[in-house]
Amino acid sequence: MNGAHETAVLSPQIGWFLLAILGVLWVILGVLWGKKAKNMDGYMVAGRNVGLALGAATAMATWVTSNTTMLAPQFALELGVWGMLAYSTACFGLFLFAPMARRIRRLMPNGLTSGDFIRLRYGRPTWVVFLAISLTYSFAWLVTMAMAGGLLMNAVAGIPFAWGMTVILLVCVLYTLFGGLYAVIGTDFVQSIIILIGVVFVGAVIYQRIDFDVTYATVVAEQPAMLYVLLPAAIIAFFNNMLFGFGEVFHNNVWWSRAFAMRKGVPAKAYMLGGLFWLPIPIAVGYVALSSDVLGINLPRPDMLGPLAAAEVLGAAGAVVIFVVLFCSLASSIDSLLAATSDLLTEDIYRKAIHPSATEGNVRTASIAIIIGLGFLTWLTCMLNPGTLAQVLFASGPLVGSAIWPVAAGLFWRRSNPAGAFAAMVLGSACGLYAYFTIGWYSGALVGAAVSMVITLGAIVLAPRDFDWKSLNESNEELRRGTIR
């Protein structure tokens, strides 16, 4: 990215060839699956008929992002064994969202976005704050994944960062544009199978190559802090990362849109299975971080460990496998975020706030413009090189941490107070950001969530408000009846 890394395992020609094959394949599949979307309900929530296999696969594939493949090793490098365990706690976000998804599906059979829930549950002021949080986070996540795509292609095949990042973003924009959530979930299924096969293959090779005793002895001698049980930064990061994961899943439309898209009875099982499939992956890739010195890998940036280590261990042929696996893991998340974030912008901002009388055709046109605009903005931000993956993503930690309690309490507790939810998100975000800048990036989500919880509970105790759950069942008949122009 900054030219600091000068060695690649694959030649740029092979890298470009793989990029072209994968890019064309996903766009074709996206177009084919997209033909199922006959109206906006099909385009945004895949006809609300997604079954268990597709549901679990899309949950797992979406959660196996650049964050898993590239940030999990970075966590282990920076925070040692604690960091590796801390990253794996992100699966609790999916486990706890499972019962929430069941309730979401039951209370909001016609729901389209997480923004719908906040608006109907807490009113417009809280909805505005929620949208600001959700859009900021989603954008940060998108940027980290597009950056990861560029880094990956640079590290493995020597393709310049700007070109690699541009191609992966363009491919995802194209097939999301054509196919909507049908294409996203369909490609997620294929991608999740490739990811699982690839991870098992890479894990088996690494297990054969690395001697555990040598790894332990090297770490003790050269990187002793990686094994410290009482490493302060790692102790703080443990619950911070877990709560960050809660915040990411609980509030984000990526997960809500899937809950809306799944058949009745499917969401809870799908999210549990998705979390279980995901759990071993960060531990496996995190272990590689502990072995980096044994492998003799120089890391220009901590977030480049994943691809560099895999390429080092597997050689050129294996590098092709890891290239494909990582491409799939990135694409499966970028497409999900593009679709879910554009839905949030289209439904919550364009249709609800700007143009309430919009026709089906207007909404579809707006959706297309938003997906293209979002892709372009992400590309532009990546070109400005905003920092390492962790710096970019964790800056949004305080924001999503502050949304955990307003969302969960609002979903399960009738007496949740709208003013309390508003204050919880605003003050939780502010205090979390303060901690982020004064204590460190590994404390923001934790402080944001704690402050938000105290305010949410305080507001319920001091000023409980009654709520009729039936009012969450907003009719989208007008939207659902139309057909895409």
Added chain:
Amino acid sequence: MLIAVPAYGQSPPQAEFTVSGGEPAVADGVDVERIDSNAPHIILTWSISEEDERDPAAFSYRLERAASPDFSDSRMLYEGRDRASFRAGLAEGSYFYRVRATDEAGNAGVWSRPLHLEVAYQSMRLALSLFAVGAVVFLATLVLIIAGARKDRCEAVEQEEAT
């Protein structure tokens, strides 16, 4: 900013070894750049100076670390064409780094000005306090969702019976 000067034919190129946030300091009589950190890791970056127009990728670099500023106990950390290195797992204490560039003909330049990294972790009291806060928030969230899910199941059964 640390400078490494390889012996290079006509005009020797200058490599700059940079770490953001550093301050000039003197350790045991050696002029160094000092960085204080509470994290067990650091990214070291270096490049050829801006005045030199040759391609920095044309040179090979050697990075060394020592516990003393005179580098009497130095050991090589990296040798190759990369111009950055992430060092992790650092225990509390003092570390001294230096870098040297070598041209394609094998002529090594002089060592750069050393970098002094002083690692001192955050307070354990702060860490354990935040850990305790995190545990409370986690358990409370767990109770909220498990209790809520049980109630939701009952409501769903009632709803189905009613319909």
